Amino acid sequence: MSSHEQADVAVIGGGPAGLAAAAEAKAAGASRVLLLERDDRVGGILNQQVHDGFGTKVFNEALTGPEYAAIYEDRVNEREVETWLKTHVINVTKDRLITVHSDKGLRTIEAGSVVLSMGCRERTRGAIGTAGTRPAGVFTAGAVQNYMNVRNLAVGRKVVILGSGDIGLIMARRLKLEGAEVVCVAEILPQPSGIGANLVRCLEDFDIPLYLSTTVVEIHGKSRVTGVTLAEVGPKMGEKKGTRRFIECDTLLLSVGLIPENELTNKIGIITNPVTTGAVVDDSFRTSVPGIFSCGNVLQVHDVVDYATMESEKAGTAAAIWATTGKLPDADIKVSAGAGLRYVLPATISGTDAVDFTMRSWREEHDQSVIFKSGGEEVRRLRMPHMEPAGMIRVRVGKGRFRRIVNNELTVEVGA
Amino acid sequence: MPDKFDVAIIGGGVVGCAIARELSRYQLRVVVLERAADVARGTSGKNSGVVHTGINVPTGSRKAALNVAGARVFEDFCKDLDVPFDRVGKVIVALEEDQTPDLESLMARGIANGVPDLEIIDSATLKRMEPNISGAAALNVPTAAIACPYSLNIALAESSAEAGVEFMLNSPVTAINGDEGDFQITTPGGTVNAALIVNSAGLFSDKIARMVGIKRWRIWPCRGEYVILDKRAGSLINSMVYPVPPKGGAGLGVHITPTTDGNILLGPSADYTNDADDVRTTPKIRRQLLKEAAEFLPALSPRDVITAYSGMRPKLVPSKVGGFGDFVLEEVPEQLGMMNLVGIESPGLTASPAIADEISGWVRERIPAKKNSNFKGKWTAVDRVRDETPEKIDALIGEDPAYGEIICRCEMVTRKEIIDSINNGLEATSLNAIKYRSRATMGRCQGGFCGPRIIDLLIENGHSPESLTLTGGDSWLFLGSVEDLRKGRTREAVEAGN
Incomplete structure (x- = not known):
């Protein structure tokens, strides 16, 4: 090994989550904070997101992705976080010994705390099992966003988009604005996967049709995509007979979901939640392995970057406190998702401070409430005019409310 | 390129390339004609990669003999070429x-x-x-045993190319004229002259045979x-x-x-x-x-x-018959000077060294040749970081910092390995040519992260974006710049510089 280094806090991944965590770790008193990034710059996926709408919660204004990233990049630089670019983490042990691979050779870092903020990747054609030939012209939406916005490359002229995730919707608009023909967006679910605002701004305003309960059942073309076959699906996702239709196109864009990059998390042996596939954490964003924290999209896929930032700032602060004092409040109160919710985070809380709970609902709901209960009694209730599976729900509960908790258990559910 | 080759091998699958490697031991002028943009694009690149022992083949068949003979030498065959x-x-x-x-x-x-x-x-x-x-x-x-079938096929081809075998990719054979000693083989890129032909065209071996009037086989x-x-x-x-x-x-x-x-x-x-x-x-x-x-x-x-x-x-057998046919390795009276390898399905990978041995004998019986001093018994493509010890990785990065930059994180492929794959000995330039040489894009993200970075390296190495393909031919990846899209230019127009 070329060298052995020590750090109070090592942050893995320099996207929005890692930037926020590193900046706050430094502010909270960690003396040496390392931010490890595999790319040649920090900012992660924000670098390719040239549309605006970032920062409305944190800065109360709509910034582009690169503008949003630049604020945090400046912040880590001002606070003297050490950023190692083109640095690939190949291993992390339970004792927080990190091995990195870079053009300086293999190095090890002994870290007081480790923050996992690796983000997520896009689900691919192989993972969803789209049938047909294997021609050129099938891209994930994020890859096309990168090719267009970072590398100035156009992938095709006549495009079908499968999946109504937010990146797919944004790319529909982007392609249309640059002169491509976006034939349609097909969504296998009966409801859109992207947030409502994007449906209006990206599809309706540009007359791009959205076909719900519809999917691509076959890809055509031996060399380059020549078209796709769409079909409607029934309630159990089975293809409806007689609904097949061929659509000519030269490009198929996939916006069919994001997968948190938890390979390192799993390799370390951290306990994960089968719903989010991310780590199980407490209200300090501690994982099951002492001194290892997780935040951002690797923990749970966020809909809005601002919330990933806020979450990661807390994780960075906690990581610094743990590294410098070895003390964080015990989180003995168990939190579980009840009726109507797919999951709720964190999994345990200390009750010593306010907590921002994050969760997602199973279905679209109108005029329902998110209800926190303990021992059968309500602890807090918040009226929600609208909930949709595509949107993350975020509810703050003040520490005073936690006095009502009995038996160290708290359930969160959707109710009237 | 020589005016005339001693041997033209039609088909760059594992059998054709094993024959090329075997012939490259001698001072013979050999050309491999491959219709696709790279070798290993047909049956040879997409199979189970199993080195069969010979339990499944009928006793006494040609297939059994070649299978067992191939299995016996296969480990060394792979070791010599640095193939897993x-x-x-x-x-x-x-x-x-x-x-x-x-x-x-x-x-x-x-x-x-x-x-x-x-x-x-x-x-x-x-x-x-x-x-x-x-x-x-x-x-x-x-x-x-198991082996990596496409790595073997590529190593056979690249080691042969290094020893002097010509590879003509994107060269489907459309006609064969002439006779033993003076065949004229037509491809879209021009005519190739050769004294002998080896038909190792796999899925198309029946069609190649039919070009010289041999109608006895159907694939x-x-x-x-x-x-x-x-x-x-x-x-x-x-x-x-x-x-x-x-x-x-x-x-x-x-x-x-x-x-x-x-x-x-x-x-x-x-x-x-x-x-x-x-x-x-x-x-x-x-x-x-x-x-x-x-x-x-x-x-x-x-x-x-x-x-x-x-x-x-x-x-070689239709579905209504079922089961398997025997391997065909035949020069037939209708056309002397052409060796037909037909119906080489499983265990063709295992049998390939034995088939190569036999065909090399057939060639050298007709064209005696001295040893080729450019032939390397041991051949290595590139050092692969994922297979190395930490000490060796450190040493490699010390030699060349491009080993320090991981481009494909799912498969741990470095910038150096991608560049070496781009500059491969066959001049195969498609994205898949890089994939099958380096493993980049083969992992769980299927190129989501490394795809754009590989494209950068291809462009840095002199390829224009609109010329890049997934698998050669019409499998284009980009029509041009975003401006070209906006201005309604076709990819062909961008490539032609209009």
Whole structure:
């Protein structure tokens, strides 16, 4: 090994989550904070997101992705976080010994705390099992966003988009604005996967049709995509007979979901939640392995970057406190998702401070409430005019409310 | 390029390239004509990668002799070319007691074919060897092995090219004229003259034979679909797990095969088709493969599927006959000077060194040649960081910092390996040419992260974006810049500079 280094806090991944965590770790008193990034710059996926709408919660204004990233990049630089670019983490042990691979050779870092903020990747054609030939012209939406916005490359002229995730919707608009023909967006679910605002701004305003309960059942073309076959699906996702239709196109864009990059998390042996596939954490964003924290999209896929930032700032602060004092409040109160919710985070809380709970609902709901209960009694209730599976729900509960908790258990559910 | 070659090999699959390598030991002028943009693009690149021992082939057949001879030398064959090989062994599993007689007859045939160390094991022994596999009994075949089929094919080609063999990619043969000693072979890029022809065109070997009036063979393409599982599922099995072969089936049944890279393959199915290029995948077969494999391996999860792909068998028997034909290695009276290799399906990979040996003899009987001093017995493509010790990785990075930059994180492929793959000896430039040489884009993200970075390196190495392809031909990736899109230019216009 070329060298052995020590750090109070090592942050893995320099996207929005890692930037926020590193900046706050430094502010909270960690003396040496390392931010490890595999790319040649920090900012992660924000670098390719040239549309605006970032920062409305944190800065109360709509910034582009690169503008949003630049604020945090400046912040880590001002606070003297050490950023190692083109640095690939190949291993992390339970004792927080990190091995990195870079053009300086293999190095090890002994870290007081480790923050996992690796983000997520896009689900691919192989993972969803789209049938047909294997021609050129099938891209994930994020890859096309990168090719267009970072590398100035156009992938095709006549495009079908499968999946109504937010990146797919944004790319529909982007392609249309640059002169491509976006034939349609097909969504296998009966409801859109992207947030409502994007449906209006990206599809309706540009007359791009959205076909719900519809999917691509076959890809055509031996060399380059020549078209796709769409079909409607029934309630159990089975293809409806007689609904097949061929659509000519030269490009198929996939916006069919994001997968948190938890390979390192799993390799370390951290306990994960089968719903989010991310780590199980407490209200300090501690994982099951002492001194290892997780935040951002690797923990749970966020809909809005601002919330990933806020979450990661807390994780960075906690990581610094743990590294410098070895003390964080015990989180003995168990939190579980009840009726109507797919999951709720964190999994345990200390009750010593306010907590921002994050969760997602199973279905679209109108005029329902998110209800926190303990021992059968309500602890807090918040009226929600609208909930949709595509949107993350975020509810703050003040520490005073936690006095009502009995038996160290708290359930969160959707109710009237 | 010489005016005239001694030997033209039609088809750059594993058999054609093994012959090229064998002939490159001698001072012979050899050309390989390949219709695709790279070698290993047909049957040879998409199969189970199994080095068969010879239990499945009829005793006394040509196939049995070549299979057993090939299996004997295969480990060294791979070692000489720095190709991954692993003697993982195989268990052929009887799900129910009533299949045990089938295991016994397989074992008897294996013994007759000279396969060593065969034994029938009971359910408990199977459980000890393969804790995740359930079955009533099994035939243990400890000498069965796996190799990386496309790496072998590429190494054979690139080592031959380095020793002086010419490779003409994107060169489908459209006509053959002339006679032994003076053949004229037409391709879209021009005519190639050669004294002898080796027809190793695999799925198209019948069509090549027909160009010189040989009508006795017909290839029946038979598609085999596979699904490939994430490396995290790789530890579920230790050896290859096969079912008892279905009677009269076109294949050996859906098997569970580890790859030399630590993934698992499920497949292949067997579906006859009229179009040898129709390598589609279907949801029906995908479900079926997962279901059949789960009968042996209940721990299998559909979540572990990375992707699906299909290969194509060049079968000499139609579906209504079923089963397998023997390998054909024949020079026939209708056209002397042309060696036809027809119906080389499984175990063609295993047999390839033995076939190469035999064909080299046939060539040298007609054209005696001295040894070629440029031939290297041991050949290495590039150092691969993922296979190295930490000390060696440090040393490599010290030599060249490009080893320090990981481009494909799923498969741990560095910038240096990508650049070496771009500058391959065959001048194959498609994205898939880089994929099959470096493994970049083969992992769980399927190129989501590294794709754009590989494109950057291709552009840095002198390729224009609009000239880049996935697999050569019309498989273009970009029509041009965003401005070209906005201005309504076609890709062809951008490429022509208009």
